[in-house]
Amino acid sequence: MRLGINLGYWGAGMDSDNLAVAQEADRLGYDVCWAAEAYGSDAATVLSWVAAQTENIDVGSAIFQIPARTPAMTAMTAATLDSLSGGRFRLGLGVSGPQVSEGWYGVKFDKPLARTREYVEIVRKAMSRERLSYEGQHWTLPLPDGPGKPLKLTVHPQREHIPLYIAAIGPKNLEQTGEIADGALLIFPSAEHIEDTALQHLRAGREKAGKTMDGFDVCPTVPLAVGDDVNALADTFRPYTALYVGGMGSRKQNFYNQLAQRMGYEKEAAEIQDKYLSGDKTGAAAAIPHQLIDQTTLLGSVERIAERMQAYAAAGVTTLTLSPAGFTLDERIAALRAGADALELAGLA
Numbered sequence: 001m002r003l004g005i006n007l008g009y010w011g012a013g014m015d016s017d018n019l020a021v022a023q024e025a026d027r028l029g030y031d032v033c034w035a036a037e038a039y040g041s042d043a044a045t046v047l048s049w050v051a052a053q054t055e056n057i058d059v060g061s062a063i064f065q066i067p068a069r070t071p072a073m074t075a076m077t078a079a080t081l082d083s084l085s086g087g088r089f090r091l092g093l094g095v096s097g098p099q100v101s102e103g104w105y106g107v108k109f110d111k112p113l114a115r116t117r118e119y120v121e122i123v124r125k126a127m128s129r130e131r132l133s134y135e136g137q138h139w140t141l142p143l144p145d146g147p148g149k150p151l152k153l154t155v156h157p158q159r160e161h162i163p164l165y166i167a168a169i170g171p172k173n174l175e176q177t178g179e180i181a182d183g184a185l186l187i188f189p190s191a192e193h194i195e196d197t198a199l200q201h202l203r204a205g206r207e208k209a210g211k212t213m214d215g216f217d218v219c220p221t222v223p224l225a226v227g228d229d230v231n232a233l234a235d236t237f238r239p240y241t242a243l244y245v246g247g248m249g250s251r252k253q254n255f256y257n258q259l260a261q262r263m264g265y266e267k268e269a270a271e272i273q274d275k276y277l278s279g280d281k282t283g284a285a286a287a288i289p290h291q292l293i294d295q296t297t298l299l300g301s302v303e304r305i306a307e308r309m310q311a312y313a314a315a316g317v318t319t320l321t322l323s324p325a326g327f328t329l330d331e332r333i334a335a336l337r338a339g340a341d342a343l344e345l346a347g348l349a
Contacts, residue, residue: 178205246276
């Protein structure tokens with residue numbers, strides 16, 4: 001099992017720290033560094049900056065938001081980043097959520113599966129440097145009865161095939177991801193539940209495409225905090241978990257809340273959401289079961305984290321992306337080093 005690092009969203013007051021974290025991850029032999037975007041800094045600019053100041057670590061978008069860019073623009077960006085980084089780019093895509101898609105980008109959040117499938121087909125075709133023509137439900141290229149003509153990407157990516165990942169949570173999205181992508185970006189993964197909540201659906205998609213799980217990258221992001229008091233460490237992640245389980249999306253379309261329900265926390269997930277949406281964020285955080293946090297994070301000593309890493313590897317995770325906690329750069333670097341030590345101790349390096 002390989003390790004990744006997730007820098008999260010840029011512009012949170014730790015920009016220079018994030019670069020130092022990425023550089024230390026590169027030095028420690030981490031496999032990939034991911035950057036995210038929502039409605040602040042874009043991931044492409046961040047990844048170019050990180051790639052220019054690292055040597056070996058891959059850089060990946062987790063995610064480029066599908067409603068933010070046309071598929072051809074995404075293909076252009078991916079090809080450029082792969083070329084500039086010397087073949088170190090990984091393309092992660094996702095539909096985002098209804099609030100961001102419709103509120104920020106003005107793109108209707110409908111038929112996300114069909115939209116994702118068409119988007120991936122166009123991106124792959126463009127990156128292969130074929131002349132781009134496509135007829136689908138959501139995109140038609142070139143536009144009919146106009147001056148447009150099929151064009152070919154002029155930039156040469158470093159590699160013939162840029163790895164393509166999809167951020168997936170729901171069963172149908174996971175199955176489609178297994179069918180059409182090279183990897184899956186997962187969130188709130190529990191080693192105890194990942195087979196039922198994710199892998200069985202990814203496997204079904206691979207089988208539909210006539211493929212096995214060999215070579216498919218199962219890549220969840222897991223918060224990491226090192227210390228002796230596991231309960232106290234878990235409490236630091238209560239606001240984070242409450243935000244996703246309680247406040248992301250809408251009451252009817254909160255994929256993270258639905259995931260918590262599939263993990264067996266139906267009653268708790270409903271309570272967390274009710275409190276969060278009513279404005280009681282403190283109550284929502286307090287309502288999160290300790291076990292839910294402990295199962296979806298890496299907490300404690302290096303030895304305890306190593307045991308959890310073994311469980312993730314045994315469950316089928318191939319790249320474990322860490323999100324190291326800490327209020328200072330020194331704390332985050334220490335957590336990053338602890339992650340590398342734990343992987344070594346677990347016998348997985």
